[in-house]
Amino acid sequence: MSRIVQWGVDLPEVCAPTDFRRGSWRPLSNDYRAVETYRCAPGAKVGCPITVLVVDAEPKVTLDEAEAWREHTEAVADVRVFSGGHFFMTERQDEVLAVLTGGSLR
Structure with a gap:
């Protein structure tokens, strides 16, 4: 709580x-x-792209920690930084959906 x-x-x-x-x-x-x-096994990687969404005002996840996801894929890792707090997905819903759908909202 x-x-x-x-x-x-x-x-x-x-x-x-x-x-x-x-x-x-x-x-x-x-x-x-x-x-x-x-706990992820050391050196574990996936073969698919990873999209990481992080905010500049999130105390639990730093930009460096978000960037570290690049180490867990053999494909592309796209790190997107949004302004806002923990609930940025609600506050910036249209922008988040555009990233997740590749800009092709229907």
């Missing part, structure tokens, strides 16, 4: 007994557990 608050989420809204909260709390908790416990 404290991590969610650090990222600027409106706590009463998240804690309210809504269908969204009831349906999303367990997957959110599982996501945190996966992020905290997964």
Whole structure:
């Protein structure tokens, strides 16, 4: 819960007994557990391109850490820096979708 608050989420809204909260709390908790416990094998690489989206105001991921994803692919790694905070995908939805779809929004 404290991590969610650090990222600027409106706590009463998240804690309210809504269908969204009831349906999303367990997957959110599982996501945190996966992020905290997964360890990639040293030298592991994928053969596909990687697109990394990072923001300039994210305290958890530095630009250097985002750039390090280049080491995990044998293909191209495209690192895109956005202005904003942790929830930039919501704040800059059109730009994010343009990157993810190669600019071909339909």
